Amino acid sequence: MKQITATGENVEEAVQSALEELQTSRDQVEIEVVDEGKKGFFGMFGAKPAIVKATLARNPVQDAETFIKEVAEQMGAPVEITTDVNDRDVHMELTGNKIALLIGKRGQTLNALQYLTQLTMNRETDRFYTVILDAENYRARRKETLENLASRLAEKASRTKQNVKLEPMPSYERKIIHTALQSSRQVETFSDGHEPKRSVVIKPAK
């Protein structure tokens, strides 16, 4: 978070100089008065400058929304966003006419956008936010697909008694597979390889 200290003859001037330095307006910062300063006699004796601390107030969630809207618009697929913030988990639902363009093949565009949004959001904050972007219930549908895939491949692994390696997936998709097969007695799961090519392996239980 960006924070500066500024001085001036009185509080008002100190605030002004802080705003100039941060190149922003009054409603974007939080001001903390460190010292109100003293005028002194005839501005000569005992004069003390006023000191204020100005913190640039950022709203990461709002930044993220603006970011997505601008990017989507320039991609030719403008969106509306419904945001749900739960502590550090931010869930954003995108709606628009050309949403398929934003999802991409196997959600790769949505995932890329999600990653970039998360970077943008966390660049200037002390708190780390996790962002999930969703569109047309894509995540829920994908979860169902992955769970079906998991049970099908688990069956294959235990039938052939060989490890089955899935294609590389982002961590939250791998987690869906692990979770889906956690209670299975026929197979065990683990992840292999390095990001971004890390993938789930389903191994028949001994």
Add this chain to the structure above:
Amino acid sequence: MKALIETIVTPLVDHPDDVEVAVKEENHKQVYHLTVNEDDVGKVIGKNGRIAKAIRTVVYAAASDSEKRVYLDIM
């Protein structure tokens, strides 16, 4: 397309003024060349090129309608 690349990259870097995108037209492709401040190179490439990959994914998706093939060069 140029504006899109700038919109994506600018919030990621410390020196937004140094973000530059040059366009080069070739026969069957359009090459966009992105340059950023030296200190910011890592911020647009990322570990194992993860950020660069994400930027390309979004840019190429946006270019899926265009007739010419689009490439994005970084640095």
